[in-house]
Amino acid sequence: MPKQVDHKARRRQIAEAVTALISEGGLEAATLREIAARAGVSMGAVQRCFSTKEEMMVFVHEHLGELATAQIEGRIAASGAGDDPVAILTETVRGITPLTAEDLPWTRAWLVFAAQAATDPRLAAVQREANRGLFRLLSVLVRAGVDAGGLRAGLDPETTARDLLALTDGLGVQVLVGVHTVATARESVERALAALRP
Amino acid sequence: MPKQVDHKARRRQIAEAVTALISEGGLEAATLREIAARAGVSMGAVQRCFSTKEEMMVFVHEHLGELATAQIEGRIAASGAGDDPVAILTETVRGITPLTAEDLPWTRAWLVFAAQAATDPRLAAVQREANRGLFRLLSVLVRAGVDAGGLRAGLDPETTARDLLALTDGLGVQVLVGVHTVATARESVERALAALRP
DNA sequence: CTTTTTTCGATGCGCTTGTATCGGATCATA
DNA sequence: TATGATCCGATACAAGCGCATCGAAAAAAG
Numbered sequence: 398m399p400k401q402v403d404h405k406a407r408r409r410q411i412a413e414a415v416t417a418l419i420s421e422g423g424l425e426a427a428t429l430r431e432i433a434a435r436a437g438v439s440m441g442a443v444q445r446c447f448s449t450k451e452e453m454m455v456f457v458h459e460h461l462g463e464l465a466t467a468q469i470e471g472r473i474a475a476s477g478a479g480d481d482p483v484a485i486l487t488e489t490v491r492g493i494t495p496l497t498a499e500d501l502p503w504t505r506a507w508l509v510f511a512a513q514a515a516t517d518p519r520l521a522a523v524q525r526e527a528n529r530g531l532f533r534l535l536s537v538l539v540r541a542g543v544d545a546g547g548l549r550a551g552l553d554p555e556t557t558a559r560d561l562l563a564l565t566d567g568l569g570v571q572v573l574v575g576v577h578t579v580a581t582a583r584e585s586v587e588r589a590l591a592a593l594r595p
Numbered sequence: 596m597p598k599q600v601d602h603k604a605r606r607r608q609i610a611e612a613v614t615a616l617i618s619e620g621g622l623e624a625a626t627l628r629e630i631a632a633r634a635g636v637s638m639g640a641v642q643r644c645f646s647t648k649e650e651m652m653v654f655v656h657e658h659l660g661e662l663a664t665a666q667i668e669g670r671i672a673a674s675g676a677g678d679d680p681v682a683i684l685t686e687t688v689r690g691i692t693p694l695t696a697e698d699l700p701w702t703r704a705w706l707v708f709a710a711q712a713a714t715d716p717r718l719a720a721v722q723r724e725a726n727r728g729l730f731r732l733l734s735v736l737v738r739a740g741v742d743a744g745g746l747r748a749g750l751d752p753e754t755t756a757r758d759l760l761a762l763t764d765g766l767g768v769q770v771l772v773g774v775h776t777v778a779t780a781r782e783s784v785e786r787a788l789a790a791l792r793p
Numbered sequence: 794c795t796t797t798t799t800t801c802g803a804t805g806c807g808c809t810t811g812t813a814t815c816g817g818a819t820c821a822t823a
Numbered sequence: 824t825a826t827g828a829t830c831c832g833a834t835a836c837a838a839g840c841g842c843a844t845c846g847a848a849a850a851a852a853g
Contacts, residue, residue, distance in 0.1 A: 423714035439832045505713045512710035515703045515771045516621035525773045567765025573713045575723045
């Protein structure tokens with residue numbers, strides 16, 4: 398048997414390089430040569446991990462989604478939410494909102510991918526599925542929260558979930574554009590969450 | 596004197612071609628050759644209107660902003676709002692929200708430009724100024740509405756304006772991604788506006 | 794009708810991109 | 824240690840990009 402390399406790890410490593418490049422200089426800055434240089438590997442290594450660039454972009458998109466999921470789960474665990482649906486909902490919403498300056502890089506990358514997905518059918522499928530998954534999660538949490546009495550009665554789960562997603566996405570855009578700051582975004586999302594409680 | 600062409604009109608014509616191409620295939624679809632073909636002129640004509648492509652993109656960005664302004668003013672005039680700040684606020688917010696399927700093309704183009712502005716300092720200045728203008732307008736309208744009694748007392752003008760902008764931007768993203776539809780976006784924005792009234 | 798100035802459409806150029814190719818280095822196995 | 828499959832890094836290549844150039848066409852002025 399010949400030399401063995403950890404493909405999974407390498408793909409992640411490359412995905413992080415792509416994310417960093419995109420958040421700094423947009424899609425056009427993410428060329429194969431720049432990606433290889435940033436990831437610290439050769440161009441040939443990148444080509445062996447992804448047979449085409451489109452396949453790479455799909456993977457990066459999915460990887461970004463997984464990072465978001467990890468961030469959310471980390472928040473839930475760290476907050477000791479247990480199985481309180483309201484606490485889980487709170488941390489989930491916080492996890493997808495730019496709350497500090499450290500969140501700006503992935504927020505920029507997320508915006509670029511969202512724009513790309515709006516005009517590219519293949520990425521649209523990935524983005525759509527990720528967003529629908531988030532939508533379903535929030536719906537379930539809102540319904541459970543209402544049933545448990547932690548949220549206002551009469552709250553429609555799906556409407557509430559949709560509006561929460563719209564708010565966090567909008568905050569992301571507005572923070573990047575400079576109308577909102579991370580501080581006002583934080584206040585805004587806390588106010589929206591507080592308004593759901595009885 | 597030699598042949599004369601209407602540069603202003605041509606620039607608008609090219610800007611509309613660029614917007615259409617971007618809303619169909621993203622930034623990468625907007626090459627000089629495609630733009631010229633779509634606008635029905637030669638590549639040389641495009642080059643005489645804009646000395647560089649970046650200058651063209653800035654103009655297109657500004658043009659998109661002017662279209663939005665025109666759409667808002669058209670709504671205000673058509674609704675017979677007069678000088679009622681609440682009615683003007685309502686039509687302004689509606690004007691920047693994707694309410695029907697016809698709004699999807701410019702929503703896509705707007706998202707692409709927002710993403711581009713997040714990573715390109717020159718476009719960022721344009722986008723930032725446009726958004727701040729909108730923010731100031733909404734702030735003034737909210738303050739006037741509160742003073743006139745058409746909006747809830749105790750409403751902070753700047754906070755309310757920021758949140759309205761975040762909502763409309765978020766609705767744009769979510770509609771394009773497929774979580775919201777134009778119908779639910781319409782309901783959502785009307786609900787948000789209704790919540791401001793006393 | 795001639796002249797002159799601007800616009801037009803086309804072509805060429807240098808550059809960068811994504812992808813394909815290939816000899817040599819590398820390491821588990823026999 | 825010899826072997827042979829696998830990975831590496833560099834280079835080659837075609838395509839497409841934005842931009843520059845140039846002769847021909849067109850129209851107002853003499």
